[in-house]
Amino acid sequence: MNTATLNPAAAPRVHDAEVAREYGPFEGADCIHGVSFDGRHVWAATGPALLAFDPDSGTPVRTLAVPCDAGTAFDGTHLYQIAEARIDRIDLQTGQVLASIPAPGGGTDSGMAWAEGSLWVGQYRERRIHQVDPATGEVLRTIESDRFVTGVTWVDGQLWHGTDDGERSDIRHVDAQSGQVLEQLRMPEGMHVSGLEADGAGLFYAGGGRSGKVRAVRRPRA
Numbered sequence: 001m002n003t004a005t006l007n008p009a010a011a012p013r014v015h016d017a018e019v020a021r022e023y024g025p026f027e028g029a030d031c032i033h034g035v036s037f038d039g040r041h042v043w044a045a046t047g048p049a050l051l052a053f054d055p056d057s058g059t060p061v062r063t064l065a066v067p068c069d070a071g072t073a074f075d076g077t078h079l080y081q082i083a084e085a086r087i088d089r090i091d092l093q094t095g096q097v098l099a100s101i102p103a104p105g106g107g108t109d110s111g112m113a114w115a116e117g118s119l120w121v122g123q124y125r126e127r128r129i130h131q132v133d134p135a136t137g138e139v140l141r142t143i144e145s146d147r148f149v150t151g152v153t154w155v156d157g158q159l160w161h162g163t164d165d166g167e168r169s170d171i172r173h174v175d176a177q178s179g180q181v182l183e184q185l186r187m188p189e190g191m192h193v194s195g196l197e198a199d200g201a202g203l204f205y206a207g208g209g210r211s212g213k214v215r216a217v218r219r220p221r222a
Contacts, residue, residue: 010180012172012182013183013220014183015183015186016186017170017171017185017186017188017218018217019187019215021058022213022214022215022216023042023213023215024058024211024214025212025213026044026046026051026053026060027060028046028049029044029046029212030046030047030210030212031046031212032209033045033046033068033069033071033082033195034068034070034071034073034082034111034112034194034195035151035194035195035197035207036072036073036074036195037055037074037197037198038052038092041055041062042055042197043072043074044072044214047067047068047069048065048068049063049064049065049068050063050064050066050072050079050095053214055205064079064090064095066088066090066095066097067088068083069082069084070103070109070112071122071151071195072112073112073114074092075134078090078092078098079092080112080114080119080134082109082112084107085102085103085105086102087100087102087112087119087121087132087134089101089134101132101134101135101137102137103137104132104137105121105124105130108123108124108125108126109123109124110122110124110149110151110152111149111151111152111194111195113196113197114154116154117134118132118133119132119133120154122149122150122151123149124148124150124164127145127148127149128144129142129149129152143159143174143176145179147163147164147165148164149162150162150169150192150193150195150196151193151194151195151197151206151207152196153198154198155219158173158176159173159174159175160174160196160198160204161174162194162196163193164193164194167189167190168187168189169191169193170186170187171184171206172184183220185204185220187217191208191211191215192209192210193206193207193208193209194206194209202219203217203218204219
């Protein structure tokens with residue numbers, strides 16, 4: 001297993017996050033854990049069920065009754081969902097759990113993303129992101145952070161993750177090899193980031209934790 005350690009030398013570009021839209025809170029959803037996007041609907045892990053909503057209207061369109069207390073990811077065909085100490089691979093159409101692997105944190109996991117044929121799984125208090133083999137659960141390498149890691153996403157070859165530190169959260173672009181922070185979006189005070197997903201078209205969908213909301217945050221232009 002390779003471990004990338006954060007180099008604190010270079011200062012990142014810092015922006016104030018622009019919240020373009022808020023969704024929710026949704027009925028029966030007291031907290032948002034993971035967030036993903038299947039190209040059409042945003043999926044939010046609420047604890048007892050995965051909820052899908054239309055990002056144009058904000059209207060809930062589906063629920064899947066599966067345990068979901070942390071990160072969510074989509075590989076183009078299946079949903080992946082952290083449930084306590086395991087990661088379930090879920091049939092998008094039926095909600096059936098097709099297979100499970102151990103979660104790298106054994107129950108201390110947070111966000112999750114799919115990229116480059118791997119799952120990328122955050123560990124909250126351990127301040128890490130693991131690259132995980134989706135078939136076996138083997139940790140292929142680990143990236144260290146200096147903040148609590150919440151949601152994780154990839155977009156246009158860039159690794160981004162959410163952070164949480166008391167009353168202030170941000171969304172960070174980090175070097176996937178070194179862990180160096182390259183860019184930060186500072187969320188407004190009191191707005192927490194739990195799950196995180198990019199839509200590939202200029203927005204992040206950020207779970208709002210116990211607010212029960214999902215927020216669309218504009219991704220800064222290069």
